[in-house]
Amino acid sequence: MPYHRRVIDELLDELFPHLGAIALEGAKGVGKTATAMQRARTLISLDLPAQREIVAADLDYVTQVESPVLIDEWQLAPAVWDRVRKAVDDDARGGRFLLAGSAVVAPGVRIHSGAGRIVSLAMRPLSIAERGLIEPKVSLAELLTGSRPAIKGRSDVDLAGYVDEILASGFPGIRGLPGRARAIQLDSYLSRIVERELPENGLNVRRPDALRAWLTAYAAATSTDAAYTKILDAATAGIVDKPSRATVDNYREHLNRIFVLDPIPAWVPMFNPLKRLTLSPKHHLVDPALAARLVGVGRAGLLQGSGDRVAATAGTWLGALYESLVAQSVRVYAAAVSAQVGHLRTKETDHEIDLIVEGEDRRVLAIEVKLSESVSDKDVRHLNWLHAQIGDMVADRVLVTTGEHAYRRSDGVAVVPLALLGP
Structure with a gap:
């Protein structure tokens, strides 16, 4: 090929x-x-x-x-x-x-x-821009300069199209397969992690079923900063003989070592005018298609709002996967300009921002993700709060949607469909 x-x-x-x-x-x-x-x-x-x-x-x-x-x-x-x-x-x-x-x-x-x-x-799986759906019109690198570029463009990728992209995977050798073959390959990928990759890389997997259950619970915590104790509780519900904390920590360490877990760290500004920020990472697998296979909800179920989550107080399973898809692409684009990606949440959870891209000059691009076409003032309130707190340290504010058009709101927030966002 x-x-x-x-x-x-x-x-x-x-x-x-x-x-x-x-x-x-x-x-x-x-x-x-x-x-x-x-x-x-x-x-x-x-x-x-x-x-x-x-x-x-x-x-x-x-x-x-x-x-x-x-x-x-x-x-x-x-x-x-x-x-x-x-x-x-x-x-x-x-x-x-x-x-x-x-x-x-x-x-x-x-x-x-x-x-x-x-x-x-x-290197991460294919970003949306690398999948060749449409030509991106909004550059993350340009947004990060603070030049407030004009925001325009039209996307014909709808909600169902994004669901297809989540399930298709960003692994180049898998995404081109027919649906059934692709699902089998993703399942095989997960099985190889447990049965081959982890043992080859130093983990003695004595209870493969327990490891698989923990990985499934971690997947169900996608796009949250759920405590590891909650993930373990979800993985072992109804089980008396639970893995020890040390065993679970060992799972996590080795899954990070082989890049299967791809958590987003909490962002804390170097010169910190913000108080009481959480330090917990947000949970993500390297590809949301793996999370979708582990939780076991297909296309129809995702579109209908099905899917159990761990430690999530709002939103749907599809929303969590869509945020993970956005995060995957943003991290690819950020790496191209040597920028770091984190997330922000205050300890009282009164303010949170899905993605903070910090450039080499310490200015940040604040990104919120919304699984919707429509946008209200409520959807951008955290972005505008951060701008009020740290002013010119915010290079730009972006709301990533599943909508059709890219534009800039009167308050300065850029509204960008994911398919139109590129490097």
Whole structure:
């Protein structure tokens, strides 16, 4: 199949000619290898035992093959990281090494940070802009400058279309499959996490059913900052012999290590004029399609409002998944401009903002998500509250909807259908 450029390609085009080594990190199936291979002349696949044996026997091998060289699944032979770091120390020419990894190295395995030699970039599943639905008309990067660009454009993606995108998944190798085959592949992806990926990455899964139940409960807490105790209670309702807190913490640590969990941290401004903000992360899986499969609600059920949630006081399961879809895309766009993404909620829950994108100059783009076409003053009150609190630190305010038109309200808030928002 022909390669379709990703948002991260622009960043790689800019950086790789000048940097000796770049590591692409992300869950299996997000497209790291395909993207890296657009630049590599040699591929070393360490998930193949024969190639892993060659590298283990002679680490210098990675410096002797034709460059640029892609070392795929490098974490399976962690010593290769330090060998690449030393190679860059010895010869700082750009464009030599790409490393792709679908896990952080196992606890207890010591490697040098790579700081100053190996630059790490995150890859996530396909954003909405990368799925080719329509051409985006509103740039997140431009909004983040504070220039208050004109907001316009029309989207023909309706609510049902967004449901289809949630269920289709952003994994490039899965989303193009027919519906039944796609569902089976997503189920298989989840099974491999429990049965293969976690054991290979250092977790002894003694009770696979308990792990699967916890992962399902975590999925049902998507787009909330539910306490981990509530997630565990939901996973073990009616069960006497519950996993220990240490066991569950181990689940979470390892699922984070293989990038399956993708929580959004709480945002706290560096020079903090805001008081009593929560520090709990918002829960997200790497792709909302996985959450949808775990909870087990299909297209018709989502459109009818079905789906149980954990620790949610308002909104529907579809609304939670739509917010996760928006978050996934925003994080891809933010990474392209070296911006960080968080969320904001006061401890009294009287103010909360779904996504805060903080640029390198510390100014922020505040984003609320609404599963609706219509917009009222109530929908933007938290955005306007934040602007009143920190003023020019807010570069712009955006309400992401499922509507048809993009426009700017009289109070300055940009209303943007998700399909029209791009990098």
